[in-house]
Amino acid sequence: MGTEDKFLKEQFGNKRPFKVPDGYFENLASQIMEKFPERDVKVAQKQKKPSVWRIYRYVAVAACLCAIMFSVLIYLDKAQKDVSPELQSSVTYDSYYDVVDYVTDYGMMDNDDIYALLSEN
Numbered sequence: 001m002g003t004e005d006k007f008l009k010e011q012f013g014n015k016r017p018f019k020v021p022d023g024y025f026e027n028l029a030s031q032i033m034e035k036f037p038e039r040d041v042k043v044a045q046k047q048k049k050p051s052v053w054r055i056y057r058y059v060a061v062a063a064c065l066c067a068i069m070f071s072v073l074i075y076l077d078k079a080q081k082d083v084s085p086e087l088q089s090s091v092t093y094d095s096y097y098d099v100v101d102y103v104t105d106y107g108m109m110d111n112d113d114i115y116a117l118l119s120e121n
Helices: 003-013 028-037 052-082 085-106 113-119
Strands: none
Touching: none
16 A cells, blocks of 8 residues: 555545445346437438449540540551651760760769779779
8 A cells, every 4th residue: 555545544444435335236227218309210221323424434534544645655656657767866865875875974073083984883
């Protein structure tokens, strides 16, 4: 026991100031239920099936998305075939060195740094 418990026991003893009447908890639930007004029990309604138009809406959205994706793929495939191989290789060749120049400038690399990196590999 803690000091507070000992102090309280010395002051008031073991006497309990409150008492519960006999059989109080046996009838408690029925007494509480009697105090509530009675209400009508509603029958659970079945959930409505989704309407046909709602299902068609989702199907239509999916079809539109598929059509857009396929049309973009066809356009990109056609655009890639229209570029001549000579033009494509020259653009790639020039753009590759432009990217390398940009990266080396951004990384503040000079020729000695580039030689050191190439000699390591």
